[in-house]
């Protein structure tokens with residue numbers, strides 16, 4: 001039986017896994033493990049596909065990368081260079097976007113409980129759109145804009161009443177979600193009235209985000225009909241302008257063989273067509289389409305390299321292979337029951353031998369499993385294992401459980417590797433310099449990283 005992969009992996013002349021033209025074994029040796037590796041060209045290609053597909057729509061559009069998926073300097077620079085905007089949800093995410101050169105008008109600020117200082121920052125730097133998530137927030141946004149005497153572009157996030165996404169915790173468009181303004185009881189309409197009546201708020205359009213790791217187009221069609229229908233209704237009843245419809249993110253990635261998400265092009269064309277048709281039927285020109293892809297840009301571009309340590313055989317015969325990371329760098333298995341594919345870096349297409357092994361982490365937690373049953377060639381302690389599709393929501397949700405430093409991130413491209421984020425040091429995880437000085441007043445400190 002061949003090892004089934006979700007997508008093809010590159011193998012170099014030595015038969016080793018190649019990431020962005022770099023030998024995975026050499027990367028592990030040079031930078032240590034666990035190591036997040038991000039293939040820069042894979043990210044760029046997906047950014048370009050979104051841009052091209054959106055440019056082909058009658059109303060045009062803008063892809064705003066969802067920073068929450070993975071937001072470090074190296075990534076922000078690529079997003080800026082590829083001409084995308086960014087969906088940001090905190091001051092840190094805003095600062096990094098601006099530092100990387102993303103123009104403020106291409107930023108979309110999210111959050112169901114934005115802080116006063118986030119709202120003020122948005123007004124001050126001229127964030128292009130703030131996505132208002134409640135009537136309460138709209139009030140605060142209006143006050144912040146009025147205080148500064150500056151206009152603020154607003155998208156209203158509505159609840160489209162659509163369920164989609166891999167796990168309950170990833171479904172965000174239904175009526176009991178904490179996100180979005182309810183439509184049925186008239187709150188969304190009221191929000192439109194308030195924005196239109198406010199001297200400093202400018203209604204740019206409407207937003208929906210139905211969920212994450214979505215593997216079919218139908219929920220997108222439904223949500224597009226709802227949001228476009230609402231926009232048209234508001235235009236008719238209130239004369240409300242709608243220059244933009246933002247369909248959020250959510251397109252799935254390939255984690256295991258058999259995952260077949262729709263293509264970027266199919267998603268953009270499908271929702272673009274639905275929105276344009278609804279607007280045309282009301283005699284309105286198509287608005288610009290915004291999308292907020294996170295996972296579909298960066299997930300498959302990322303790989304985590306681990307070093308195999310302890311290998312044990314249970315009484316049942318099950319072989320358990322422990323690696324030097326785990327739920328601290330990948331909490332998604334424990335959180336969502338997510339599934340992954342692992343390959344052996346020295347023989348990534350090698351024929352699996354014996355029973356599939358269970359790959360576990362090194363954390364003090366029984367649920368610290370990375371892959372329940374991984375078919376692999378026989379492996380030994382010291383081998384490097386590569387877990388695929390780890391670019392999205394891994395570093396972003398990593399923790400220091402058991403005192404493990406968050407791994408380093410290396411960007412790879414055309415055979416060159418650059419350190420994007422250095423491995424955390426134990427000192428910066430645990431104390432300020434002042435406290436450390438008091439703990440160890442004499443002698444040099446050593447780094448545990």
Ligand SMILES: Cc1ncc(COP(=O)(O)O)c(C=O)c1O
Pocket residue numbers: 066069087110209211212213248249250251292293294295296392
């Ligand atoms: C508002 C919003 N936009 C975009 C995204 C990005 O989603 P994904 O990474 O699934 O594309 C998310 C996260 O699910 C989100 O909450």
Ligand SMILES: N[C@@H](CCCC[NH3+])C(=O)O
Pocket residue numbers: 068170212213332392393
């Ligand atoms: N963080 C999640 C999905 C939620 C995305 C943000 N709304 C994941 O790892 O898949």
